[in-house]
Amino acid sequence: MRRYKLALVGATGVVGEITRKVLEEYNLPIEEYTFFASCKSAGKIIMFNNKEYEVQELKVDSFNDGFDYVIFLAGNNVSEKYIPIAVEHGCICIDNSSYYRMEKGIPLVVPEVNMEDSFLNEGIIANPDCAAIQTAVVISPLDKEYRIKRAVISTYQAVSGAGMRGIQDLQSGIESYIYGNKYEINKFPYEIFNNCIPKIGDFEDDRYTLEEHNLIDETRKILKKSSLPITATTVRVPLFNSYCESINLEFEKDYEINNIIEILNEAPGVVVKDDISNNLYPMPIDTNNQDKVFVGRIRRDYSVKSGINLWVVADNTRKGVGSNSVQILRGLIEKKNKIR
Helix, strand or coil: CCCEEEEEECCCCHHHHHHHHHHHHHCCCEEEEEEEECCCCCCCEEEECCEEEECEECCCCCCCCCCCEEEECCCHHHHHHHHHHHHHCCCEEEECCCCCCCCCCCCECCHHHHHHHHCCCCCEEECCCHHHHHHHHHHHHHHHHHCEEEEEEEEEECHHHHHHHHHHHHHHHHHHHHHCCCCCCCCCCCCCCCCCECCCCCECCCCCEHHHHHHHHHHHHHHCCCCCCEEEEEEECCCCCCEEEEEEEEECCCCCHHHHHHHHHHCCCEEECCEHHHCECCCHHHHCCCCCEEEEEEEEECCCCCEEEEEEEECCCHHHHHHHHHHHHHHHHHHHHHHC
8 A cells, every 4th residue: 555745734723733633543544744834833843643743834845855745724825825836746735725615626525525526636625614514514415315495504603713813812701701801802803702793704795704605605616506595694603612503404395304314314424413302412512523513403494395404513623624634635545545
């Protein structure tokens, strides 16, 4: 079995740390790891697989060593500048920024839904938005059976989705509440502690936010349904980790609740937690450090002929970034080794 060379760009941030943890757990046939970050983190020593690694500064010549795969975790500006260089040097890049997601010809991949798309890459595979990933994992198998006619999605997104500054805003708010000290907001337009902010990303001309457009557009692309009617509202909530979603679907044909549950129970990457007699339903405390997407509160929407309500929860930093990227990498390696 061939072994490969992997680089991580943005290896020291929140999602970089989680991605390293996932890589350790998955134990892929990687013979050489290299970790890149900005000049601020260059020289830092990190532990990986019980071995010390020195973080390298990302430069234009960083990909001269001939990596097979590169996972990018460092944002749009870094992806825009360095991914073309990496591809030119023969690397296959899995990008977690939003820069390439809606680019025509670049696969936007959720392994449980459309892993086959990743095999058609020309050097770049885009990792979707966290919210779009957990949405697609749950609604894709239902769409195959009943054909979704319309979707209404409301998200309740943890501060970890906004990076370290978002986490710090919530931590500072909690400390201020306990100790009475004042603090400066670093990330959000308002205090996030004891509050919900119905705005993620900038407002667009149509009064939707950028995050809402991303969720709509990316879900359509993953499902290959460019004209699927979807509307969305995205809300930042005072939760450290995991995203919650209320999803309302209208199908083209009628269904039985038991069939819905059966389909979801058999769907890859899905855990059904739905036992109303025992107050069992998905919550963020169930999903932290999990690769699965949890679904519950499954019930008929009586306001339309064939509607259903779902409550969907997943770890946004793990499944939403680290695990999804590593699962894509695993699929690419498995196919390449099988072909060989």
